[in-house]
Amino acid sequence: MxxxxxxxxxxxxxxxxxxxxxxxxxxxxxxxxxxxxxxxxxxxxxxxxxxxxxxxxxxxxxxxxxxxxxxxxxxxxxxxxxxxxxxxxxxxxxxxxxxxxGEDDNTWIASPYAPTGVATPVDGGYRFSGRWQFSSGTDHCDWIFLGALLGDENGVPQMPPTMLHMILPRSDYTIVEDSWNVVGLKGTGSKDIVVKDAFVPSYRVMNGDHVIDGTAQAEAGMTKTLFKMPWSSMFPLGITSAVVGLAEGALACHLDYQRDRIGAQGQAIKDDPYTLFAIGEAAADINAARQELLANIDEIWDLVDAGKEVDFERRAAGRRTQIRAAWRAVMAVDQIFARSGGNALRMDKPLQRFWRDAHAGLNHAIHVPSTPWHASALTSMGFDAPDQLRAMI
Missing domain, CATH: 1.10.540.10 (Acyl-CoA dehydrogenase/oxidase, N-terminal domain)
Structure with missing residues (x-):
């Protein structure tokens, strides 16, 4: 290529x-x-x-x-x-x-990782059942990663919990049609997935905790910088990049829409200093979101490439930056959408779809600021973050 x-x-x-x-x-x-x-x-x-x-x-x-x-x-x-x-x-x-x-190196793989299934050990692997929401792009995927909790012989999750990532072919799970009736990101087809008593051989199972803390990469003998990057840097990156890109698309639509628009009082928008101020401020914030997200991943890459540890404090700071980029971009979209007039609400205008999709993107768990920001604040002051704050970091 x-x-x-x-x-x-x-x-x-x-x-x-x-x-x-x-x-x-x-x-x-x-x-x-x-x-x-x-x-x-x-x-x-x-x-x-x-x-x-x-x-x-x-x-x-x-x-x-x-x-x-x-x-x-x-x-x-x-x-x-x-x-x-x-x-x-x-x-x-x-x-x-x-x-x-092996047969098609462009095969797509879906998810989600939320541990809403239970994997019960059996000879040679696991017996597996569950239901998952939010499998984006799933209709075009032939394999899937699904999150699970390790269960005992009765199928009851063991405590303390162990998270597993189960890898299944399309033949072992069902996509639930009509399970994605939403206000935003509807085109992603993020439908529900059901697995009923599937056998998953051990070689198709990854320890989710080890994936997140880097143990899985080390045990696999990965030597290239790309594959030694922290999971908490890589997995959120694509999601937040989509939200920032959505904001950029919204800004482009807004500029096209406002270029020749006449406001309610008969004034051309190009002569309205208040709207122009909002556009300038929003454009700066959206660009700042882009730059902080890209600079963050560059810095973490450089640490890994130099053979240095990306410790918990740095990973938490990275998640803080990534989350803030998403929120900054969407808040900027709100500023311009609110100044777009009533016609921007019409369904044949693309701006309203970008606005809805951007807000939907903030609803992903990876954009919830509470625990990552809490963990980052604690560690930046030299305190240890308790276990409940370490999820997805």
Whole structure:
């Protein structure tokens, strides 16, 4: 592949913009959109080179997701979430890598990781059941990562809890149709998943706690900087990049909309200093969100590349920065949307979709500021963060 995915996206920008309404109507990305994204190679950016992956710097991955989301929020969201899964698959058991990518190295992998299933040990693996929400892009994926709690012989979660990441083929789970009736990001098709008494062999199971703390990467013998990056830096990156890209798309729509608009009092918006001030401030905040997110991932990359530990305090600070970038960008969108007049509410105007999608993006658990900010504040003062504050950091 000689063309960078971000450049390939530029070549199909009009098609991605044009399919946004259809994606909302379908409640998932159209098949043709998924084909175009596959051809662009977006989901191969973080995949290992031995399976045709590009092993791209995370910064370029984030910039590519932002670009996609600026064209259509749902497309960017799917790129950000499905696109990060190959990074984790790179340090899974080689046997499951071959099953996933052996015949098609552009196979997509879905999630979610929320541990709403129970895995009961049996001979050779686990017996597994559960139901999960929010499997973004799932209709176009043939494998899935699903979060689980380790259960005892009766299927009761063990205490203290152990989180597992189960890897299943499409034949072992069911996508629940009509389970994604939402106000924003409807085109992501983030439907429910059901697993009923599936057998999952041990080589298709990863210890979720070890993935998050870096033990899994070390045990897999990963030596490349990309695959030694902290999970709490990589997994949130695609999601927050999509939100920042959504804000950039909203700003672009707003500028197009306001350029020739006449306000309620007969004044051209281009002559309204109050609206222009709001546009300038919002543009600065959206750019600041982009720059702080990219600078954060660059700094963590440099630490890992230099062989230094990314300790808990730095990881918590990284999560703080990542969350703040998302909120800063969406609050800026609110400022311009509130100054767009009543016609911006019309469903045939793309600005209202960007506004809805941006707010929906903040509802992801990775954007909840409470515990990461609490942990960051404590550790920055030299105190240890208790266990309840360490989740997803």
């Amino acid at each position: 000689t063309t960078r995915p971000i450049d390939a996206l530029a070549d199909i920008a009009d098609q991605i913009r044009d399919q946004a309404e259809e994606a909302e109507r379908l409640g998932q990305l159209p098949t043709e959109t998924a084909k175009k994204l596959k051809s662009a190679g977006v989901m191969k950016m973080l995949a290992p080179a031995n399976y045709g992956g590009l092993e791209t710097h995370p910064r370029e991955f984030a910039e590519t997701v932002m670009k996609a989301a600026s064209l259509d929020g749902a497309t960017g969201w799917v790129c950000g979430i499905v696109g990060v899964h190959p990074w984790q698959m790179a340090f899974a058991d080689p046997k499951v890598q071959e099953e996933v990518w």
